[in-house]
Amino acid sequence: MDFFKYSPMFKFVIKQNRLMAVVILTKKQVGDSVLTHYLSEKRELEDKLNVLEKKYQIDLQAFEAQLESSSVENFEAWDDLIQWKAYHQFLLEIETKITDTVFTNLHYSP
Helix, strand or coil: CCCCHCEEEEEEEEEECEEEEEEEECCEEEEEHHHHHHHHHHHHHHHHHHHHHHHCCCHHHHHHHHHHHCCCHHHHCCCCCHHHHHHHHHHHHHHHHHHHHHHHHHHCCC
C-alpha cells in the first residue's frame, strides 16, 4: 500500500521569511472527512428521534395524528412534535448528503 496515497502530505514553504507548513489533502481524504461528519450528525439525529419515540411509544406519524385529534391542548407535546418533525427533516437532508458524498467518492478519479 502506498502510504502517501492515503495520508496527508506536508509541504514546507518559506513566505515572508517565515517557515510555514502546508497540509495537502486529496479530494478523497476531504470527501472521507465530510462523510464522517455527516455520519456523526446522522447518529445524533437518530438518537434524538429515538428519545422521542421512547417517550411517546409511537412513531412520528401516529403521534402527529394522535395530537391533532386530541381535544386537550398539550403544549409540551406540541413542542415535541415541532422538534420531532425538524429532526426527521434534518435526518432526510443528512441522508441525501451522505448519498451524494458516497456517490462522489465512488466516482472520484485521481
